[in-house]
Amino acid sequence: MANTVKQDLSGNDLSAQDVIEKYPKEQRYTLAILQDIQRKYKYIPRDALKNLAQYLETPLSRLYGMATFYKALSLTPKGENIITVCDGTACHVAGSMVVMDELEKAIGIRPGDTTDDLKFSINTVNCIGCCAIGPVMMINDKYYGNLTPKLVQKILDEYRGGSNE
Incomplete structure (x- = not known):
């Protein structure tokens, strides 16, 4: 199984180490492993980077460089x-900054921040x-298109778990 990804058939929640060890100890899988860790935690914890560096026998600085690139x-x-x-140009002309202003107020x-309760991030x-x-x-x-401030509020209400109407 040296060239294939090991499968978790138990249905159990995998730890970062379990995610890492699904892959062979080959450099070419680095990005895929980082993506899987990101998918699991919604970010890449420092301990997971350290574990991956040990697993792949690669410098932590190399992984850090990839994770920030x-x-x-x-x-x-x-x-x-x-x-x-x-x-982008089309969205900007159509009012993306109005959408962003509404999100920031709501x-x-x-952009680039996460709420303290870890409910939302914006980029x-x-x-x-x-x-x-x-x-x-x-x-x-x-995806949500043809956005207006009122529609942004309605969409956010759905993700907050209720309606304010």
Whole structure:
């Protein structure tokens, strides 16, 4: 099984070490392992980086460099719901900054931040790829287009677990 990913068939929640050990001890799996750790914890804990460095027999600084190079990876905890606002040209012209202002007012954080209760994180990207329905945001893996401040509030209410209407 040296060249394949080991499968967890027990259905149990895997620790970071379990996630790491699903892979062969080969450098080429580094990014995939980091992505799996990120998927599990919504960020990459320092202990997981140390364990991975030992497992792959690679310098911790190399892993740290990878984790900070890729924008999709994070070394700080992220919220349960990750909001990504498009600020590409089409979305910007359509009002993405109005959407961002509404988000900032509604949940009290700016892009790059996470709420204290770890419920929400906000970030911006240059393009989500949905230019025809701008302004657009994504929450986790779900897309929302043609946004207005009122629609932003309604969407946030769904993620907060209720409606304020």
